[in-house]
Amino acid sequence: MKPLIECRALAKSYRLGEKGAEIHALRGVTIDIYAGEITAIMGPSGSGKSTFMNLIGCLDTPTSGTIRIEDKDVAQLSDDGLAALRNRAIGFVFQQFNLLPRATALDNVALPLIYRGLSAHARRAHALKRLAEVGLAERAHHRPTELSGGQQQRVAIARALAAEPRLILADEPTGALDSATSIEIMALLQRLNDQGITLVLVTHEQEIAAYADRIIVFRDGRIVDDRHQARRQAAPASGDEA
Numbered sequence: 001m002k003p004l005i006e007c008r009a010l011a012k013s014y015r016l017g018e019k020g021a022e023i024h025a026l027r028g029v030t031i032d033i034y035a036g037e038i039t040a041i042m043g044p045s046g047s048g049k050s051t052f053m054n055l056i057g058c059l060d061t062p063t064s065g066t067i068r069i070e071d072k073d074v075a076q077l078s079d080d081g082l083a084a085l086r087n088r089a090i091g092f093v094f095q096q097f098n099l100l101p102r103a104t105a106l107d108n109v110a111l112p113l114i115y116r117g118l119s120a121h122a123r124r125a126h127a128l129k130r131l132a133e134v135g136l137a138e139r140a141h142h143r144p145t146e147l148s149g150g151q152q153q154r155v156a157i158a159r160a161l162a163a164e165p166r167l168i169l170a171d172e173p174t175g176a177l178d179s180a181t182s183i184e185i186m187a188l189l190q191r192l193n194d195q196g197i198t199l200v201l202v203t204h205e206q207e208i209a210a211y212a213d214r215i216i217v218f219r220d221g222r223i224v225d226d227r228h229q230a231r232r233q234a235a236p237a238s239g240d241e242a
Contacts (some may be wrong), residue, residue, distance in 0.1 A: 006069075007065065009064065009065040011063050012062050028065070028222070029223055038190070041202045092171075093170040094156065095172035099144045106131065109158045153185055157188060167198045167199075210232040212231055214228050
């Protein structure tokens with residue numbers, strides 16, 4: 001089976017100032033991620049895990065090495081091609097939700113659909129469907145300040161789903177949530193994975209990584225562990241009100 005994401009000898013370096021020291025964020029990472037996996041990316045601060053996520057999300061470019069997503073060499077894509085790939089194939093979920101504070105949940109979810117050329121009516125109908133999928137249809141017209149942290153993260157997940165991506169990249173998706181709400185969010189992510197969406201998530205919590213099929217550990221810009229496991233099944237609380 002062809003990998004969904006292929007990374008070969010991936011390296012990323014930064015220089016601190018014009019004559020500063022060179023920082024090697026990634027050092028020759030080679031790895032494949034297959035469709036249908038839930039993969040947890042772990043490692044201490046500065047290990048390269050966030051750099052890796054930015055690269056496979058086409059938010060940054062490597063210093064050297066190659067990335068192929070859906071068998072497309074990312075380096076060969078134009079800026080418009082990269083934007084199209086991000087909009088069509090990849091959904092993003094962040095720790096701080098990144099919702100527009102003055103927009104309703106419905107408008108936040110509908111926003112990415114502008115780039116698909118849909119009419120306003122079609123965007124809203126599609127966004128409402130996505131909110132229903134994460135259990136928030138009845139809060140579609142609430143603003144972020146009127147929602148709990150778990151509900152805001154559900155809106156962010158619905159927004160990530162708006163363009164029907166094959167891949168969701170989640171950077172500390174439970175980092176701003178309490179333990180009970182974190183389990184409910186992981187239950188939702190596992191349910192989406194069961195529907196065929198591939199998930200790659202950065203986490204520093206072993207408890208959250210236990211819900212993944214695979215754990216990849218970074219240290220000093222290199223992969224030091226890559227193992228599969230029988231994932232823990234997240235069981236959301238009764239009522240699923242996160």
